[in-house]
Amino acid sequence: MDSIALCLYTFGKAQTKSAVEKTERKSIMSQDSNEEKKRQQIQQQFGAAAKDYVTSTVHAAGPDLPWLVEAAALTGSERVVDVATGTGHTALALAPFAHEVVAVDLTESMLEGGRHLARERGITNVEFIRGDAHALPLPENNVDVVTCRYAAHHFIDVSQAAQEWARVLKSGGKLVLLDSIAPEDETLDGFLNEIEALRDPSHVRNHRVSEWLVILKEAGIEAHEERSFDISLDFLNWTQRQRTSAENVQRLRELFSTASEQIRTALHIEPDGDEIHFTIPIALIVGTAISSN
Secondary structure, eight states: OOHHHHHHHHHHHHHHHHHHHHHHHHHHHHHHHHHHHHHHHHHHHHHHHHHHHHHOHHHHOSTHHHHHHHHHTOOSOOEEEEETOTTSHHHHHHGGGSSEEEEEESOHHHHHHHHHHHHHHTOOSEEEEEOBTTBOSSOSSOEEEEEEESOGGGOSOHHHHHHHHHHHEEEEEEEEEEEEOOOSSHHHHHHHHHHHHHHOTTOOOOOOHHHHHHHHHHHTEEEEEEEEEEEEEEHHHHHHHTTOOHHHHHHHHHHHHTOOHHHHHHTTOEEETTEEEEEEEEEEEEEEEOOOO
16 A cells, blocks of 8 residues: 555544544433433422422331332341432431431432421431432442432432442442332233323333342342232322423323223223322342442
8 A cells, every 4th residue: 555545544544533423422422411401300390399208108107118228128227318308208217217318319309398397397317418329429438338219210320229229339238229119010010001101291201110120130239039919009199299291191091091901900990080090110139239359
């Protein structure tokens, strides 16, 4: 190859490399921009609904809350972190059995609701701090127990969140995860995630239990399904709590009314005038952080 051809070849490679790098940078910037928009959407959605979550029966009570406390098996000496705490119902339920609870959430108005509840109940060992589940404002190997309840389906990147749980947990520390899940059946998975996204635009995905176990193992947490159950919901309260748009409410009604027999049976869909009663599946997953040494 002569010198001119070599120069042209080298220049061409450089141009190609530059074009590829530029495309990659644009892709990364676009992804970062989309993630930031999603975070803003989550804050706007839950900022507006914070008062409703203080009194929400699903979040404030229900048999799953004592089940989660039982699974945490606290002895009074533990430092606990409740991720995406919302208005703090889980953190406050754990507080009497822990040395300290750190309640983390992205939305300040949610945290204010939690602080208010803590003052009302005279609970003083819970610290409410603002933070992102994908980058917890905590040092590594610092926590005995991590909990996360009814929140992970909003996470932009559950693998990153799981890595954060593993990072902050001490070796042998415990994860207690409770969330709405998708059935293993593809049709039911698709229907459930479609109605969740229409009802709440900050929804990302209800994952299957099988997906969660793989995600957690890859992050360094050996986990198993401790318990699965359904929670009963009423359509009007379900949509009103998230201030679902009238257009989406109508679309949701259409989806419920035209659902297949398989879906109606699995989700126990029962029309009742303007109301629709139905259930969604929930799983309680417990894991142990594995030492990287």
